[in-house]
Amino acid sequence: MINLKKYRTTKGLSQVAVxxxxxxxxRMYQYLESGRRNPSWEVAQRLERFFNVPASELLAEFKEPTNPLG
Incomplete structure (x- = not known):
């Protein structure tokens, strides 16, 4: 999963609102969030401003923490 979804849901926003x-x-936002498309430079800048987070962080792959056994 891409971090973009994590930031959106943390703010309590829908895909439509973002x-x-x-x-x-x-549809384009859904593609970005799922990692199926990369944003243009302009859209990446808008993402950064909207979430106040670098695009590299927003578009990085998010890995769910695993619970160690034992």
């Missing part, structure tokens, strides 16, 4: 704020289609 897409509207970024001025992109919901």
């Amino acid at each position: 897409a509207k704020e970024l001025k992109i289609t919901v």
